[in-house]
Amino acid sequence: MIAYGRQCIDQDDIDAVVATLKSDFLTQGPQVPAFETMLAEYCGARRAVAVSSATSALHIACLALGVGPGDLVWTSPITFVASANCALYCGAEIDFVDIDPRSYNMCVDALEAKLAAAERQWRLPKVVIPVHLAGQSCNMLRIRELGDRYGFAIIEDASHAVGARYLGEPVGSCRYSDITIFSFHPVKIITTAEGGLALTNDHGLAQRMELLRTHGISRDRALLQGGHDEGWYYEQVALGFNYRMTELQAALGRSQATRLDRFVARRRELAAVYDDAFVEENLVPPWRDPQAVSSFHLYIIRVSDDSGEGRRRVYDALHSGGVGANVHYIPVYLQPFYRGLGFAAGMCPQAETYYRTALSIPLHPSIDADDQAVVIEAVRKAVRN
Numbered sequence: 001m002i003a004y005g006r007q008c009i010d011q012d013d014i015d016a017v018v019a020t021l022k023s024d025f026l027t028q029g030p031q032v033p034a035f036e037t038m039l040a041e042y043c044g045a046r047r048a049v050a051v052s053s054a055t056s057a058l059h060i061a062c063l064a065l066g067v068g069p070g071d072l073v074w075t076s077p078i079t080f081v082a083s084a085n086c087a088l089y090c091g092a093e094i095d096f097v098d099i100d101p102r103s104y105n106m107c108v109d110a111l112e113a114k115l116a117a118a119e120r121q122w123r124l125p126k127v128v129i130p131v132h133l134a135g136q137s138c139n140m141l142r143i144r145e146l147g148d149r150y151g152f153a154i155i156e157d158a159s160h161a162v163g164a165r166y167l168g169e170p171v172g173s174c175r176y177s178d179i180t181i182f183s184f185h186p187v188k189i190i191t192t193a194e195g196g197l198a199l200t201n202d203h204g205l206a207q208r209m210e211l212l213r214t215h216g217i218s219r220d221r222a223l224l225q226g227g228h229d230e231g232w233y234y235e236q237v238a239l240g241f242n243y244r245m246t247e248l249q250a251a252l253g254r255s256q257a258t259r260l261d262r263f264v265a266r267r268r269e270l271a272a273v274y275d276d277a278f279v280e281e282n283l284v285p286p287w288r289d290p291q292a293v294s295s296f297h298l299y300i301i302r303v304s305d306d307s308g309e310g311r312r313r314v315y316d317a318l319h320s321g322g323v324g325a326n327v328h329y330i331p332v333y334l335q336p337f338y339r340g341l342g343f344a345a346g347m348c349p350q351a352e353t354y355y356r357t358a359l360s361i362p363l364h365p366s367i368d369a370d371d372q373a374v375v376i377e378a379v380r381k382a383v384r385n
């Protein structure tokens, strides 16, 4: 089966992990800070906080921004559930803004309309979490403008967009947001097995996230209240977690990050071949936003039959032909857990139409020309039947 996504591990990655395994530190050593510095510099952000997953990064990002009971957080329904769950971990409420039918990202016009309505009801969100679906940035310029007008903070869920660019700068610069989140799950652009990162230009937010990553415990004299100066002394000053990234993960991440641009270039090459191959098929190819350079975490095609049946047929045909297509994503609010909170079908019509027709076909740097030819033939055959 040709997987829709998978890691790309070479001998340098293996050597880096083995060397760290033989070193003095398996956790809380020099690799994590070095990985953080590397990615902060790559993105042009002041600070980076490495954690155990993008999910934990989203959680502590919300907490650092003060999200709690009584607060509202908004995100896109076309995302992985973690983008919404993070608000609920903090005791806040979640709501969803429909997507743009062309980019599949949060629709800024829908966001603007929903904000105007929310203002009249005194129910404005504290944080909005735009998700850069498939690696193509949302319209951050307008989301930032709306954030300034309505007073919400912004967390970019850039789990798909490591190595992507927006208006000439790396995604992760945080020029338009308070915090940007990366994921290093094996299907993402670079991997640390499990792992995530929170980038920010705000030292206070970075300090808060560092504290929450390690139980809320600090040895930083500036943060302590007790006035003690014993060498062993530390204080728990907040209710934190153990969300640390290990040294093995960070060593793998550092090694992977040296190939980040190559991975993205290869993904973009493969995407261009797909674009050309499917011109004659009755498929909607991914829209290329001229303001963005996508990292192409996913290559999403749209089948023309929007009953859901056509997509089902193509998915099944591809799987029987050894092509591991997948669907990203089921609208989050249609999950049984979210229906249990009161959400119902019909809430975001664009997201639901998208869901019935979208299919992600294999795209990752380990796909060679032969694999890609197999995928192209299988897709052509499946959509013509």
Ligand SMILES: *Cc1c(COP(=O)(O)O)cnc(C)c1O
Binding pocket: 052, 053, 054, 055, 056, 079, 080, 082, 083, 131, 157, 159, 160, 182, 183, 184, 185, 194, 195, 196
């Ligand atoms: C993968 C992903 C996450 C969660 O990442 P983990 O590192 O697995 O916790 C969050 N949001 C989006 C959009 C993702 O694709």
